[in-house]
Amino acid sequence: MKQTVSLSQGRTYLAIPGPSVMPDAVLQAMHRPSPNIYDGELIDMMPALTSDLRRVAGTQHNVAIYIANGHGTWEAALSNVIAPGETVLAPASGRFTHGWAEMAEGIGAKVQLIDFGTSSAWDLDRIADALRADEKHQIKAVLAVHVDTSSSILNDIPALRKLLDDLEHPALLMADCIASLGCDRFEMDEWGVDVTVTACQKGLMVPAGVGFVFYNEKAQAKRATMPRVSQYWDWQPRANPDLFYQYFNGTAPTHHLYGLRASLDLIHSEGIEQVWARHKHLAKAIWAACETWAEEGALQMNVADRAHRSHAVTALRLTDGRGTALRSYTETQLGLTLGIGLGMEDYDGCFRLGHMGHINGQMVMAILGGMETGMTALGIPRGKGALEAAAAVLAT
DSSP states (O other), X not given: OOOOOOOOOSSOEEESSSSOOOOHHHHHHHSSOOOOSSSSHHHHTHHHHHXXXXXXXXXXXXXXXXXXXXXXXXXXXXXXXXOTTOEEEEEESSHHHHHHHHHHHHTTOEEEEEEOOSSOOOOHHHHHHHHHHOTTOOEEEEEEESEETTTTEEOOHHHHHHHHHHTTOOOEEEEEOTTTTTTSOOOHHHHTOSEEEEESSSTTOSXXXXXXXXXXXXXXXXXXXXXXXXXXXXXXXXXSOSSGGGGTTSSOOHHHHHHHHHHHHHHHHHOHHHHHHHHHHHHHHHHHHHHHHHHSSSEEESOOOGGGBOSSEEEEEEGGGOHHHHHHHXXXXXXXXXXXXXXXXXXXXXXXXXXXXXXXXXXXXHHHHHHHHHHHHHTOOOOSOHHHHHHHHHTO
């Protein structure tokens, strides 16, 4: 590779699958002194904020807010409905189901894991076999990751709900929507999800540090049977507070709340249907480019079937471990940061593109143009016409 002057000066682009690009409106909302946490506007804005959060999740049920990342919401959700010794079923299509399952084991649950690898969506027949075999209904919950951020696989939550209903299995359907909420279509109540966990740093476009658990009456009924729930993780006072501090079991994440208010305003002014449509259209442009590169050369898409690809993140690999080299080039020479190959077998070969939240057509072309430049500089073989293919999608 010929050494050239660095072209990375100027505004950098963090194109990883979370934390996502933060809108100026969010940054400006957070750029302010600390507010009064006992009276005034912060307290007054909470009812509308929680209502607008429920709108994004597609639920009229409860939402509990935690000062935590997505891993924290995993534990919060589990702690309210799974007692030590109880069993959960975890159908895995990437690293993050394994992580949630490990969290369940950490609180004393038994985990029945079905591993579909890192390139395949769920096989519902295998899940059905596991549920049918559970004649005594020992499985109390199914841990369903909607979009696995490591593999970019999109799983079919409504089909899993139908399977549970058809088999008359009473297990809670718990959905991880950390990567998908505000990006891929998700409708908690319409799809029959009992518990939803998510976090603020992806489709919600706020700095990492706040997470959310949404839950319905069926989940609350299970909560009522629990022998104990730690005071901090207990979702009841958070979802139904008598006093402001009970939303957070202590001091509020003040500036995150101002940023979240701004991000929800952006989402609802655009309209959630348009948000989903925008992500879908932009994802198709990325796929068109990547599929063209993959026709002749070293690039491979992790998920072959478009129906199982997320509209928020795309996992890719380069043969001969060249993913790390490409990421290094685009970051140091162009100011474009691509995502690492998290949880994949070939770490140096794999990498990911984040296209979630505050992203538009010219930003997608910047990602793709940066990749084309990097592959040119590194002499990586690829099919021709990728940028043209992406532009054709965006132009339709």
